[in-house]
Amino acid sequence: xxxxxxxxxxxxxxxxxxxxxxxxxxxxxxxxxxxxxxxxxxxxxxxxxxxxxxxxxxxxxxxxxxxxxxxxxxxxxxxxxxxxxxxxxxxxxxxxxxxxxxxxxxxxxxxxxxxxxxxxxxxxxxxxxxxxxxxxxxxxxxxxxxxxxxxxxxxxxxxxxxxxxxxxxxxxxxxxxxxxxxxxxxxxxxxxxxxxxxxxxxxxxxxxxxxxxxxxxxxxxxxxxxxxxxxxxxxxxxxxxxxxxxxxxxxxxxxxxxxxxxxxxxxxxxxxx
Numbered sequence: 001x002x003x004x005x006x007x008x009x010x011x012x013x014x015x016x017x018x019x020x021x022x023x024x025x026x027x028x029x030x031x032x033x034x035x036x037x038x039x040x041x042x043x044x045x046x047x048x049x050x051x052x053x054x055x056x057x058x059x060x061x062x063x064x065x066x067x068x069x070x071x072x073x074x075x076x077x078x079x080x081x082x083x084x085x086x087x088x089x090x091x092x093x094x095x096x097x098x099x100x101x102x103x104x105x106x107x108x109x110x111x112x113x114x115x116x117x118x119x120x121x122x123x124x125x126x127x128x129x130x131x132x133x134x135x136x137x138x139x140x141x142x143x144x145x146x147x148x149x150x151x152x153x154x155x156x157x158x159x160x161x162x163x164x165x166x167x168x169x170x171x172x173x174x175x176x177x178x179x180x181x182x183x184x185x186x187x188x189x190x191x192x193x194x195x196x197x198x199x200x201x202x203x204x205x206x207x208x209x210x211x212x213x214x215x216x217x218x219x220x221x222x223x224x225x226x227x228x229x230x231x232x233x234x235x236x237x238x239x240x241x242x243x244x245x246x247x248x249x250x251x252x253x254x255x256x257x258x259x260x261x262x263x264x265x266x267x268x269x270x271x272x273x
Contacts, residue, residue, distance in 0.1 A: 017053070020043055020045070020053060021053050021056065021057060023043075024039060024043070024053060024057070024063075024070075025057065025062060025063065025072070027042070028063055028070065028071070028072040029072055032071060032072055032074070033066065033069060033070070033071040033072075034069055034070060035068050035069040036050050036051065036054075036068060036069050036070070037068075038069070039053075039069075039070070054070045055252060057070070058250075058252050058253075059193075059256075060193065061073055061191055061192065061193025061194055061229075063227075064191070064226065064227035064250060064252075064253075065250050065251075065252055066250070071227065073191070073227055073228070073229065074227070074228050074229075089222055089224060092222045092223075092224075092246040093116060093117045093120045093222070094120055095246060095267045096117060096120070096220050096222070096244045096245065096246065096267075097117075097120035097121045097123075097124065098124075098267070099244045099265045099266075099267065100121045100124065100184060100218070100220065100244060101121070101124040102265070103182060103216075103218065103242070104124055104125065104128060104182075105128065106128045106129045106130050106131070107129070107130035107131070108128075108130075108131055108132070108181045108182065109131075109132040109133075109134065109178070109179070109180045109181050110125060110131065110132070110133050110134070110180060110181065110182050110183075110184065111133075111134045111135065111175075111178075111180045111182070111183040111184065111210045111213070111214060112133055112134070112135040112137065112140050112184050113135070113136070113137070113183070113184060113185045113186045113207065113210060113220075114135070114136050114137035114140075114160075114163055114164070114165030114186065115137065115186030115220070116139075117186050117220045117221075117222070118135075118137070118140065118184050118186050118220055119137070119139055119140055119143060121184060121220075122140060122143045122144060125144075125150060126144070126147045126149075126150060129149065131149070131150045131151070132150070132151040132152075132153065133150055133151070133152050133153070134153045134155070134174075134175070134178055134180055134210075135152070135153075135154060135155070136154065136155040136157065136165045136166045136167070136171050136206060137164065137165045138154075138164045138165060138166075139164055141154050153174075153178065154166070155170070155171040155174040155175060155206075156170050156171060156174060157169070157170040157171030157172075157174070157206075158170065158171070158202065160200070160202070160203075163200075166206075167200065167202035167203050167206050168202050168206070169205070171206050171209075172205045172206055172209045175206065175209035175210050175213050176209055176212075176213065178213055179213055179214075179215075180210075180213055180214045180215070181214070181215050181216065182214060182215070182216045182217075182218055183210045183211055183213065183214035183216070183217050183218065184218050184220050185207055185210065185211060185217065185218065185219050185220065185240075186220055186221070187219065187221050187225065187234070188225060188228075188230065189225055189228040189229050189230045190219070190221050190225055190226060190228075190229075190237070191226055191227050191228070191229065191237075191253070192237055192253060192256045192257070192260075194229045194233065195233055195234065195235055195236040195237050195239075196219070196221075196233070196234040196235050196236075196237075197229045197230040197231070197232060197233050197234060198230050198231075198232050198234055199230045199231055199232070200232070201231075201232050203232075203234070204232050204233075204234050207234050207235070208234065208235065211235060211239065216241045216242070217239065217240050217241050217242075218240065218241065218242045218243070218244060219237075219240045219242070219243045219244065220244045221243065221244070221245055222245060222246055223245055223246050223247075223248040223249040223250070223253075224248075226245075226249060226250065226253055227250075227253075237256075237257060237260060237262060238260045238261070238262060240262055241262070241263065242262070242263045242264075242265060243257055243262055243263070243264050243265070244265050245264070245265075245266060246266065246267060247266050247267055247268045249264075249266065254266070
């Protein structure tokens with residue numbers, strides 16, 4: 001890797017902090033992830049200086065801290081198949097579902113957004129009486145086929161084959177006609193700077209309609225999806241009442257969420273205000 005001397009010669013010494021951070025980003029674009037030790041050697045800087053640079057880049061939504069280093073903010077150009085999403089991060093999804101269960105009680109109307117994370121909440125709903133589930137997800141409907149005690153409303157709409165759910169104006173129209181106690185919203189990409197984003201324009205209005213129809217809005221999002229972004233913006237993080245994530249969410253992200261006044265529930269410190 002190039003040294004600070006090489007990069008200073010390229011950019012013109014003396015190097016100021018802003019230049020150092022820009023060069024750091026240039027290297028991250030090449031390598032995606034760099035350790036703090038690599039950056040200390042590269043720029044001949046202290047651990048504290050590098051951590052300060054990472055924190056500033058994180059505030060700007062340009063890079064994100066990981067254990068022992070930093071990774072570039074990355075744009076999603078494609079999503080895993082529904083079949084693959086169903087088996088990856090299963091322990092994290094199950095732990096987030098346990099957190100969701102803390103918000104549930106009998107006789108509620110719940111919106112479950114399309115996704116394999118929200119699907120994990122279904123067993124907890126089935127255990128309660130008087131529950132109604134509104135969803136645009138076919139997998140969730142299938143999981144409730146054998147639960148006649150749960151009233152199920154599917155939004156209908158245009159079929160999204162890859163996500164096995166419905167999107168578009170007809171799904172939005174249904175959601176505008178119902179009122180839910182809680183909307184559990186999923187996402188494929190999110191961060192503090194850009195909020196929730198998606199590759200599908202047809203998904204945006206569906207998620208927004210579900211949020212607007214709910215008394216309480218809960219984001220269910222793993223740390224693996226944090227620091228990624230897509231083309232279309234759905235909502236800001238501050239528009240959620242509660243966020244459910246996992247214990248590997250970066251500390252800076254957790255601090256930023258709490259500073260926005262949003263309640264953050266993680267498996268290690270799951271407490272309700």
